[in-house]
Amino acid sequence: MRFVHDTLPQRVRFASGAATEELAAEVAELGARRVMVVAGGSGREIADRVTAGLPVVHRHTDVVMHVPVDVARRARDAATEWHADTLVCVGGGSATGLAKAVALTTGLPIVAVPTTYAGSEATAVWGLTEDARKTTGTDPRVLPRAIVYDATLTRSLPVGLSVASGLNALAHCVDSMWAPHSDPVDRALAAEGVRALSGGLPLVVKDPHALDGRERTLYGAYLAAVAFASAGSGLHHKVCHVLGGMFGLPHAQTHAVVLPHVLAFNAPYSPDAERLLASAFGAPTAGEGLARLRAALDAPRSLRSLGMPQEGVAAAAEAVVAAAPPGNPRPVTLASITELVQTAWEGNPPR
Structure with a gap:
């Protein structure tokens, strides 16, 4: 080590x-x-x-x-x-x-x-x-x-926006597993962040005014951000920054939509991160854990619903490839990123 x-x-x-x-x-x-x-x-x-x-x-x-x-x-x-x-x-x-x-x-x-x-x-x-x-x-x-x-x-944050914002925090955890400067400390913080967020967000949805869910989620969001601050910006954030800047999409909701697609893209190429995330979710796989959580939260699913035009997929994919961080677990190609963005635009399950 x-x-x-x-x-x-x-x-x-x-x-x-x-x-x-x-x-x-x-x-x-x-x-x-x-x-x-x-x-x-x-x-x-x-x-x-x-x-x-x-x-x-x-x-x-x-x-x-x-x-x-x-x-x-x-x-x-x-x-x-x-x-x-x-x-x-x-x-x-x-x-x-x-x-x-x-x-x-x-x-x-x-x-x-x-x-x-x-x-x-x-x-x-x-x-x-x-x-x-x-x-x-x-x-x-x-x-x-x-x-x-x-x-x-x-408590003043509506449930829908709480879900999107919480999934944005969860994206910090996921990206911290394989971002350019990721280390064991970052991954430990990120895993604990996933546990807190996946436990807290369903409580926020169940009772938006109860303090327990809000505190767990806020604690998880802080851990996620600390991990991300050290690990740096991974592929997920590069995708979302391109989409947000290019089309003016809402920040938290964009992260919520894109997250499962980047997780499915990278997780098979990073087995250690996959195991950590799966354990933190309490699920057989990281993808299954995230899918269960998103279903419980009724998370946003498509870039189309956020206002992204379909004709923007090609330009966005090119910009993401140009901005992709070094050392991503899976090679980043124009064809694979185009497929990722297109699938997220459609709102279909990750391929």
Whole structure:
């Protein structure tokens, strides 16, 4: 056994029902005096509540999925105009992504308060979209200094979106099994993440307001993100980044649709990962475990239903092949990826 594992420097506060107090403590720890709050959509009401009492100088609500370059530019300008010294992002991956875009050029520290299971808050990965192309990278400046996890804040997330967001987290686990920098620590974290997510998500569907399912799912999403932050972006995420940037598809739902197809593509070529995942699902095979979970959750099934045009399959496949990570367990060819994207578009079971 020989590997190098990086552990990212970050404080995590996990305290259901205490986001306001924990966030105030973290902001005080940073010595912040001029806070810019980033929150859009349904996150605004929660943001107003949990940031009450903080030295907020600006509330930025211009948040757009996949972080278009012009949206990032406006947020950076606002941070400069208001002389912000700290960023607090409240919401899902879009809010966190925009805060990261600001931190990338300003170096401002971020405190993240997630309300979904996106996991972006635990990674140093940033993404920007321009001209229908999403560019991603890693930079230590964009890693939030701290995360405040409060499972009660995810109760406002509708069941359908909770399922998609949770499966997005599960995709972090799966990709971490064979991503370019995957190591035994990443795989251990990912396996535990699968156990937590596959146990928590059905409870969320059964009783959306019960805390147990929400806490398990949030815990699993964090483990998944930590594994992914170290292992790097594997084939699944390359596919989803291409589709999201090219067609503006909803982020979490795209991950939920694509995941079984990439798992079926890679798992036979990585038997150790297959065994770990199967065990974590408590199923004979990883594919069967994921299929059972998706059936229990009534997960989204087709890219067509998300708005992707069929004529985009060929262009998407070419872009995925060009972006495919090195060392993928199975050789990536245009023919095989075209078949994968076409099958996902149709919503048929993985081949």
